[in-house]
Amino acid sequence: xxxxxxxxxxxxxxxxxxxxxxxxxxxxxxxxxxxAGRRRLAGPNxxxxxxxxxxxxxxxxxxxxLEHRVAANPLVHRHAELGDTAIYAAIGVAALAxxxxxxxxxxxxxxxxxxxxxxxxxxxxxxxxxVLAVVVSAASVYDVVRIGDSGAKASWSNWxxxx
Numbered sequence: 001x002x003x004x005x006x007x008x009x010x011x012x013x014x015x016x017x018x019x020x021x022x023x024x025x026x027x028x029x030x031x032x033x034x035x036a037g038r039r040r041l042a043g044p045n046x047x048x049x050x051x052x053x054x055x056x057x058x059x060x061x062x063x064x065x066l067e068h069r070v071a072a073n074p075l076v077h078r079h080a081e082l083g084d085t086a087i088y089a090a091i092g093v094a095a096l097a098x099x100x101x102x103x104x105x106x107x108x109x110x111x112x113x114x115x116x117x118x119x120x121x122x123x124x125x126x127x128x129x130x131v132l133a134v135v136v137s138a139a140s141v142y143d144v145v146r147i148g149d150s151g152a153k154a155s156w157s158n159w160x161x162x163x
Contacts, residue, residue: 028049
């Protein structure tokens with residue numbers, strides 16, 4: 001998918017990433033630190049974060065298509081380089097969201113044969129996951145801000161000079 005109704009698909013898809021990746025990151029931190037929220041939100045956030053992992057390569061692919069159709073520019077190149085890091089942020093959020101969701105399932109007895117692979121009652125594991133979730137969440141939001149800022153600069157840096 002390169003265009004949507006005549007517009008570059010990247011311009012439209014990027015809005016999904018800008019909203020959904022920070023949302024998933026915020027929900028990750030919330031489910032990590034708040035047990036009541038974890039019971040309600042861990043499953044939906046696991047699904048959301050996997051959706052984001054699917055959307056990021058589609059968005060970056062559309063961005064690479066667009067990059068080859070605009071004038072060569074160091075700002076566009078920088079944005080493209082930073083955009084390639086979004087998948088790592090999305091995978092980190094999704095991996096931790098899935099682990100937190102699975103641990104919630106294990107602690108509530110929703111897994112087959114009451115397995116406890118991820119030690120839902122181990123405090124050390126819980127603390128470690130909580131710290132990781134908060135750090136990964138913050139890093140992913142920071143990454144989205146950096147990418148978005150570089151894209152805005154690439155798009156709008158000389159808008160006033162245009163007739």
